[in-house]
Amino acid sequence: MSRPYTDKQRRIMLKEIRIHGRGGQGVVTAAELLAVAAFEDGKYAQAFPSFGSERMGAPVQAFVRIADHKVHNRSQIYQPDYLIIQDNTLIGAIDVLSGLKPDGMVLVDTEKSPEELGLKTSAEVRTIPATRIALETIGRAVQNTTLMGAFAGITGLISVEAIIKSVKERFPGEIGEKNARAIQKAYDMMKGGKRA
Amino acid sequence: MKKVIEGSMAVALAVKACRPHVISAYPITPQTHIVENLSQMVADGELKSEFVNVESEFSAASVILGASATGARAYSTTTAQGLLLMTEVLFNIAGLRLPVSLTCANRAISAPINIWCDHQDAMTVRDSGWIQLYAEDCQEAADMQLQAFKIGENPEIMLPVMVNMDGFILTHAFEPIELLDQKMADEYLPPYKPEIFLTTKNPVTFGILAEPQYYAESRYRLEEAIKASKPVIEEAASEFKRIFGRYSGGLVDKYKLDGAKTALVGMGSVVGTMREVVDEMNSHGQKSGLLKIRTYRPFPKEAIYDALKDVDNIIVMEKAISLGLGGILLNELKSIFQGKKKQPRISGFIIGLGGRDIPTQSIINAVKKVESETIEDEFIDLRTELIGAGK
Numbered sequence: 146m147s148r149p150y151t152d153k154q155r156r157i158m159l160k161e162i163r164i165h166g167r168g169g170q171g172v173v174t175a176a177e178l179l180a181v182a183a184f185e186d187g188k189y190a191q192a193f194p195s196f197g198s199e200r201m202g203a204p205v206q207a208f209v210r211i212a213d214h215k216v217h218n219r220s221q222i223y224q225p226d227y228l229i230i231q232d233n234t235l236i237g238a239i240d241v242l243s244g245l246k247p248d249g250m251v252l253v254d255t256e257k258s259p260e261e262l263g264l265k266t267s268a269e270v271r272t273i274p275a276t277r278i279a280l281e282t283i284g285r286a287v288q289n290t291t292l293m294g295a296f297a298g299i300t301g302l303i304s305v306e307a308i309i310k311s312v313k314e315r316f317p318g319e320i321g322e323k324n325a326r327a328i329q330k331a332y333d334m335m336k337g338g339k340r341a
Numbered sequence: 342m343k344k345v346i347e348g349s350m351a352v353a354l355a356v357k358a359c360r361p362h363v364i365s366a367y368p369i370t371p372q373t374h375i376v377e378n379l380s381q382m383v384a385d386g387e388l389k390s391e392f393v394n395v396e397s398e399f400s401a402a403s404v405i406l407g408a409s410a411t412g413a414r415a416y417s418t419t420t421a422q423g424l425l426l427m428t429e430v431l432f433n434i435a436g437l438r439l440p441v442s443l444t445c446a447n448r449a450i451s452a453p454i455n456i457w458c459d460h461q462d463a464m465t466v467r468d469s470g471w472i473q474l475y476a477e478d479c480q481e482a483a484d485m486q487l488q489a490f491k492i493g494e495n496p497e498i499m500l501p502v503m504v505n506m507d508g509f510i511l512t513h514a515f516e517p518i519e520l521l522d523q524k525m526a527d528e529y530l531p532p533y534k535p536e537i538f539l540t541t542k543n544p545v546t547f548g549i550l551a552e553p554q555y556y557a558e559s560r561y562r563l564e565e566a567i568k569a570s571k572p573v574i575e576e577a578a579s580e581f582k583r584i585f586g587r588y589s590g591g592l593v594d595k596y597k598l599d600g601a602k603t604a605l606v607g608m609g610s611v612v613g614t615m616r617e618v619v620d621e622m623n624s625h626g627q628k629s630g631l632l633k634i635r636t637y638r639p640f641p642k643e644a645i646y647d648a649l650k651d652v653d654n655i656i657v658m659e660k661a662i663s664l665g666l667g668g669i670l671l672n673e674l675k676s677i678f679q680g681k682k683k684q685p686r687i688s689g690f691i692i693g694l695g696g697r698d699i700p701t702q703s704i705i706n707a708v709k710k711v712e713s714e715t716i717e718d719e720f721i722d723l724r725t726e727l728i729g730a731g732k
Contacts, residue, residue, distance in 0.1 A: 217613035
């Protein structure tokens, strides 16, 4: 099976994603599943957590690099193209926007509109009530997979089919099916929205 | 087949492909996922190994020592304090010439307690007689696991092999991994059949008292064996490439060193980040290259000299320190150039201790610093506000 990321090829695309949340919200799982899905789409992917804060409720970060070539860099992500904020109570508590590229995008789980959120960034701000969607669709306030669907809808970086496949493989049976519905719903909500 | 899996799972699957008879390990962060995966495979009947639960790393090392002495292929995995608790047994395993293998998920040493990556654990047992390999990525960590038994079980070598992979940075990273095919693994690594082992049918004894008229010869043979492993390590990588189609082993790895003026030198996952820096430097016309030390013990002096003999400027970056001396790799590397005609400038930096992240910019800054002067043992990214005024 040939993949389009041999070192011989020119390096064209590299996108860096940083996910912020709290311990127990599946931040690390989201990073892992985004990497699995990106690979499913034929891209190279690397995912890793900010290690150590493995306590319920503690701020947690995870990192994903998606590229069309093998990624060698092992450093954390300081200038992300994309930010996913799973827990909006972190806004103001820590500098979640740190290093976000001006032409980047931040996706926040909140009931508020981007304007109401009032983030100080020139990057695109997108919001989705992911926790509510997760509660309605999955029956649990676990918003990570819903946000992945929204991310696919906004960026097109990863296909929604690949995300659903990776989630179903990781959570077989009814849980996977419910998550898939939440992902599709979030994807449909966010798809077609204009880029800043 | 390639799949995105965690580094710890990649290693556990590679260990499984080695068909070890005995596994004994005590869980310790960040090695935990390796031992959890392996114990699950044994419990599920996917892996026909005896998994021996123990109350400490000292016991885990003792179990694999005993198992190997009876002719079994034996494996363990640990890190940091666990590795140090094994220390006495590690020296015994090497002295008894038992080709066990161990994955060390490299982590800093207490005190203060710290669960994150550096190389102080493995570097501290560098004189134990174990062959030490360092992985740059998860694929290498998995592939070198097969090579570890291949090298160690060579009848001319008969030594234990430690595969080092950076704790968290690699053990907890998800990336595409070429899964090892069992048939190919079996072709590469046939069953372990030692000439001498403990059996009631042919009683022998291991590790008896060696009086002054015998001990030095035993140590001499040990030194000869580990030195003789250099070509065996290269052969193990070539044979691996023949079967699996990729070269992930050997003594050193050279990157863009042809015609380079400046050479970065490192071990483990930081080498990946260094590659990006070297690419960046070359794109700005700075002719630079990279030397990865893949095999640290035996120390590949000849291969290192051959790779670096034409460069003007060598920059060693290492995640360990010999307190009271400085950079360990730095000093060993300097010794290689003793008495040689061309003397490059050799600088050394201590980097990434206790899991301190290493951004590409930190490496670039260090390279800039040595443009005009030689620097020895400078700590990169030291937080001066925590240590008082000055540097």
